Amino acid sequence: xxxxxxxxxxxxxxxxxxxxxxxxxxxxxxxxxxxxxxxxxxxxxxxxxxxxxxxxxxxxxxxxxxxxxxxxxxxxxxxxxxxxxxxxxxxxxxxxxxxxxxxxxxxxxxxxxxxxxxxxxxxxxxxxxxxxxxxxxxxxxxxxxxxxxxxxxxxxxxxxxxxxxxxxxxxxxxxxxxxxxxxxxxxxxxxxxxxxxxxxxxxxxxxxxxxxxxxxxxxxxxxxxxxxxxxxxxxxxxxxxxxxxxxxxxxxxxxxxxxxxxxxxxxxxxxxxxxxxxx
Amino acid sequence: xxxxxxxxxxxxxxxxxxxxxxxxxxxxxxxxxxxxxxxxxxxxxxxxxxxxxxxxxxxxxxxxxxxxxxxxxxxxxxxxxxxxxxxxxxxxxxxxxxxxxxxxxxxxxxxxxxxxxxxxxxxxxxxxxxxxxxxxxxxxxxxxxxxxxxxxxxxxxxxxxxxxxxxxxxxxxxxxxxxxxxxxxxxxxxxxxxxxxxxxxxxxxxxxxxxxxxxxxxxxxxxxxxxxxxxxxxxxxxxxxxxxxxxxxxxxxxxxxxxxxxxxxxxxxxxxxxxxxxx
DNA sequence: AAGTGGTCTAGACCACGTG
DNA sequence: ACGTGGTCTAGACCACTTC
Numbered sequence: 001x002x003x004x005x006x007x008x009x010x011x012x013x014x015x016x017x018x019x020x021x022x023x024x025x026x027x028x029x030x031x032x033x034x035x036x037x038x039x040x041x042x043x044x045x046x047x048x049x050x051x052x053x054x055x056x057x058x059x060x061x062x063x064x065x066x067x068x069x070x071x072x073x074x075x076x077x078x079x080x081x082x083x084x085x086x087x088x089x090x091x092x093x094x095x096x097x098x099x100x101x102x103x104x105x106x107x108x109x110x111x112x113x114x115x116x117x118x119x120x121x122x123x124x125x126x127x128x129x130x131x132x133x134x135x136x137x138x139x140x141x142x143x144x145x146x147x148x149x150x151x152x153x154x155x156x157x158x159x160x161x162x163x164x165x166x167x168x169x170x171x172x173x174x175x176x177x178x179x180x181x182x183x184x185x186x187x188x189x190x191x192x193x194x195x196x197x198x199x200x201x202x203x204x205x206x207x208x209x210x211x212x213x214x215x216x217x218x219x220x221x222x223x224x225x226x227x228x229x230x231x232x233x234x235x236x237x238x239x240x241x242x243x244x245x246x247x248x249x250x251x252x253x254x255x256x257x258x259x260x261x262x263x264x265x266x267x268x269x270x271x272x273x274x275x276x277x278x279x
Numbered sequence: 280x281x282x283x284x285x286x287x288x289x290x291x292x293x294x295x296x297x298x299x300x301x302x303x304x305x306x307x308x309x310x311x312x313x314x315x316x317x318x319x320x321x322x323x324x325x326x327x328x329x330x331x332x333x334x335x336x337x338x339x340x341x342x343x344x345x346x347x348x349x350x351x352x353x354x355x356x357x358x359x360x361x362x363x364x365x366x367x368x369x370x371x372x373x374x375x376x377x378x379x380x381x382x383x384x385x386x387x388x389x390x391x392x393x394x395x396x397x398x399x400x401x402x403x404x405x406x407x408x409x410x411x412x413x414x415x416x417x418x419x420x421x422x423x424x425x426x427x428x429x430x431x432x433x434x435x436x437x438x439x440x441x442x443x444x445x446x447x448x449x450x451x452x453x454x455x456x457x458x459x460x461x462x463x464x465x466x467x468x469x470x471x472x473x474x475x476x477x478x479x480x481x482x483x484x485x486x487x488x489x490x491x492x493x494x495x496x497x498x499x500x501x502x503x504x505x506x507x508x509x510x511x512x513x514x515x516x517x518x519x520x521x522x523x524x525x526x527x528x529x530x531x532x533x534x535x536x537x538x539x540x541x542x543x544x545x546x547x548x549x550x551x552x553x554x555x556x557x558x
Numbered sequence: 559a560a561g562t563g564g565t566c567t568a569g570a571c572c573a574c575g576t577g
Numbered sequence: 578a579c580g581t582g583g584t585c586t587a588g589a590c591c592a593c594t595t596c
Binding site for chain 1: 562
Binding site for chain 2: 206207210212213214228229230231232239252257259261
């Protein structure tokens with residue numbers, strides 16, 4: 001059922017439109033010349049279509065996907081397995097896969113709470129890009145377990161929320177892994193999404209140091225932070241497959257952000273960020 | 280290399296010992312008649328051998344496992360994938376798989392990390408008791424879900440670490456529950472321990488708001504906090520059996536304390552406090 | 559009976575780390 | 578150069594659900 005008698009062109013039917021790059025609806029072809037694995041491309045592609053709500057009338061079967069994207073069933077399953085782990089879809093033997101209502105506010109192991117705190121906070125992810133280039137930095141390279149003069153992709157952004165500065169965000173990534181990011185416009189993109197889509201890197205572990213500081217005059221100016229107000233400094237080492245992929249240092253306005261830790265015997269601990277609820 | 284020229288019988292070599300059921304060392308055969316998938320049996324089998332520390336000298340390669348257990352590489356990989364997800368082994372392209380040191384000393388739900396942060400921090404819990412009495416406080420009573428003029432046990436302490444001030448700690452508890460505490464000398468006692476011992480109250484849930492502030496002059500004086508340094512404000516509502524038992528407000532020196540959050544796909548999140556590891 | 563996902567096989571080539 | 582894990586293919590049979 002629900003076979004694609006669709007008006008939109010499928011990939012299998014013809015090669016008529018092979019150079020489409022615009023955000024057209026329907027399936028986009030995979031790039032067999034890309035260094036990214038096919039399953040990774042397929043995962044990104046299906047995530048895109050999920051967000052575009054193209055599967056409102058049911059998720060495709062494995063068989064359909066092998067035909068539409070012209071890959072083997074194993075490749076399809078590898079991509080679907082990851083989507084399942086991320087809580088985006090759900091499958092059952094005999095009755096196909098379904099799109100999950102909400103991306104699970106709280107998945108099994110993979111909670112990205114801390115990662116997403118300074119990455120969006122649920123607010124529009126507008127940013128002011130102050131620097132985006134290749135640099136070297138001996139101190140950062142050390143933390144990334146690289147040589148002192150290793151080239152690094154450096155991205156410095158002012159994160160805005162409701163039009164007002166919320167944080168200064170500085171990120172360094174090994175250029176050997178992340179050079180593919182350089183063409184992205186990060187005034188309106190999420191770093192970890194682009195990292196997955198363009199570099200095939202998906203953070204799976206990390207360490208975060210959270211401190212309370214009194215920011216220097218320059219930071220105060222950039223953040224428009226009033227006197228008598230403090231700030232968080234959050235430094236983060238991000239790993240993927242046990243390999244360091246990012247060092248990040250973020251300064252967050254203390255009057256616009258707080259951490260909320262909830263704990264209970266039964267459900268364990270949950271940490272989240274939010275705008276201050278009182279005082 | 281490391282082929283098993285072992286004294287223990289391998290499966291591939293012969294069918295000589297087919298009715299072994301005892302906990303013998305070495306590989307046990309899989310049961311092809313079992314309703315359990317082969318990969319599941321293999322996962323169980325490898326977990327058993329891991330616990331028996333049979334892989335102290337290196338984890339077998341995929342190729343070896345296909346031979347020893349007589350299954351396809353896909354089946355082996357399915358089992359290894361799960362062991363990896365559970366954090367028992369770790370693999371990298373080109374250099375084989377290794378047994379992971381410890382499956383993460385990470386208990387399921389009941390970590391009291393945050394609670395113990397200002398309660399001890401691993402340092403001697405010396406305190407300077409500045410006030411300890413019955414009071415009323417309308418704002419605090421509201422948070423404890425009590426009437427505005429309900430009597431509260433109020434305890435204010437300067438927490439010392441290595442003889443230097445670390446934090447100002449103010450705690451309010453309903454006098455109806457905690458009056459039994461009044462005879463304790465809290466210069467050298469832990470609040471939650473006394474609460475359990477004398478009042479039979481054991482916190483089992485809580486909520487903590489963590490903010491970065493610029494402390495006022497009085498707090499700076501008490502904490503001996505240098506200029507140009509920030510501080511944490513940590514407010515906590517503690518529950519026992521869903522009943523509020525404590526409201527606490529703590530101001531912690533930013534130069535002597537940091538939060539460390541560690542996150543991984545396999546083990547979830549862990550939050551702890553420590554003295555800063557770097558600037 | 560037909561279609562789905564779950565399991566399994568026997569190959570193949572490649573990227574990476576080490577000798 | 579070699580062995581490792583990573584990816585990919587083209588099949589196959591089975592268990593389960595729905596019709």
